[in-house]
Amino acid sequence: MLFKNLMEHMGIEPDRVHFSWISSAESTKFVDVVNEVTAAVKALGPNKNFIIKAA
Amino acid sequence: MLGYIDKIKEISERVLKEGTVEMVIGFQKGTLPMMNEPCFVKCSGDVQRLVWDSNCGINLANYLTDRKEKIAVIAKGCDSRNIVTHIIENKIKRDQLFIIGVPCNGMIDKSKIASMFEKEIIEVVEDQNNIIVKGEGFEETLKKGDVLQENCAICIHRNPVIYDELVSDMVEEQRDVDRYEDVRRIEEMEPDKKYGFFDDLLSACIRCYACRDACPLCYCPTCFVDESRPQWVGKGQDPVDIRTFHFLRAYHCAGRCTDCGACERACPMEIKVRTFTKKLEKDCLEAYGWEAGMSLDERPPLDTFRPDDPEDFIK
Numbered sequence A: 001m002l003f004k005n006l007m008e009h010m011g012i013e014p015d016r017v018h019f020s021w022i023s024s025a026e027s028t029k030f031v032d033v034v035n036e037v038t039a040a041v042k043a044l045g046p047n048k049n050f051i052i053k054a055a
Numbered sequence B: 001m002l003g004y005i006d007k008i009k010e011i012s013e014r015v016l017k018e019g020t021v022e023m024v025i026g027f028q029k030g031t032l033p034m035m036n037e038p039c040f041v042k043c044s045g046d047v048q049r050l051v052w053d054s055n056c057g058i059n060l061a062n063y064l065t066d067r068k069e070k071i072a073v074i075a076k077g078c079d080s081r082n083i084v085t086h087i088i089e090n091k092i093k094r095d096q097l098f099i100i101g102v103p104c105n106g107m108i109d110k111s112k113i114a115s116m117f118e119k120e121i122i123e124v125v126e127d128q129n130n131i132i133v134k135g136e137g138f139e140e141t142l143k144k145g146d147v148l149q150e151n152c153a154i155c156i157h158r159n160p161v162i163y164d165e166l167v168s169d170m171v172e173e174q175r176d177v178d179r180y181e182d183v184r185r186i187e188e189m190e191p192d193k194k195y196g197f198f199d200d201l202l203s204a205c206i207r208c209y210a211c212r213d214a215c216p217l218c219y220c221p222t223c224f225v226d227e228s229r230p231q232w233v234g235k236g237q238d239p240v241d242i243r244t245f246h247f248l249r250a251y252h253c254a255g256r257c258t259d260c261g262a263c264e265r266a267c268p269m270e271i272k273v274r275t276f277t278k279k280l281e282k283d284c285l286e287a288y289g290w291e292a293g294m295s296l297d298e299r300p301p302l303d304t305f306r307p308d309d310p311e312d313f314i315k
Helices: A003-011 A025-044 B004-017 B046-050 B075-088 B110-115 B181-187 B192-203 B210-213 B239-252 B263-266 B273-287
Strands: B021-030 B037-041 B071-075 B097-101 B121-126 B129-137 B137-145
Touching: A003 B192, A003 B239, A003 B273, B004 B046, B004 B071, B004 B097, B037 B046, B046 B181, B071 B075, B075 B097, B097 B273, B110 B121, B110 B273, B181 B273, B192 B239, B210 B263, B239 B273
Parallel strands: B021 B071, B071 B097
Antiparallel strands: B021 B037, B121 B129, B129 B137
């Protein structure tokens, strides 16, 4: 939580970083989380910050 | 605070003479004004080197890491909290230490004072409430309260939390201080604005690592920035690498930082590096009710689990 908060404090959008705890037996939860994460990140668009630009 | 020094010398001389300790860690006058330096006194005849004034902002807990001998250390409120952290983290044993507690009235901000004058400052003296700054052709008196280090101005633990002997009566703690006004100001910004704010903040960084070296919490034998196999973070001046360093250095201090201000004081570029650690400090207080270094009997939040720990960030 501290880590996520610090990332957000520094300017990373809240929806870009996700945390989840999924057991190997929870395949449906895994799919749900993946869908949720990709939808949230797609909505934000490409990341512009915190990228090292190729020289 | 000026009257402390006689008592400090007296205690230091006594513990060295009696053989209670092998070394006293305190401050001696530095070569430049407002720059007292740490001083290691090993024989009772040398205690005259010790000084105490409003320029003792360095955190002396930094010099205790992994020491084997018996040491007397002079500790302000913040130093004492870092000593507690050191003991909790097994970096030194309580019975190795003789802690000379110094109730503190705050240290002065050397950068702020230097920026107030165009000419070079040659001498800085002080009385109870005033700082007298002297240079070639000028002399000015400043109120100490106006030139305190930022962390001292908002300090709520001025008195040592752990000590063997105090040099004076406890001072009155500051109340009704808004410790997190600046953190909230950043929290209110939009993500892009936040990102830009930290870009500006760190634009002057030269990667000298003085902030890390001054910090009593940073005692890893090899710091992650110095590691080359694997290389966790680029070593150049790329803004992203600079940010990664500051961000991770701060995160390593999560739940441990006492806001002693040693990092900010050490920065030659005058970067407000506490901006990172203060966010963590605020979150630790809000989420876990935790202030670092207040007690030897409590484990820090990052190495304990409580059923009521906030976990709404986990899906």
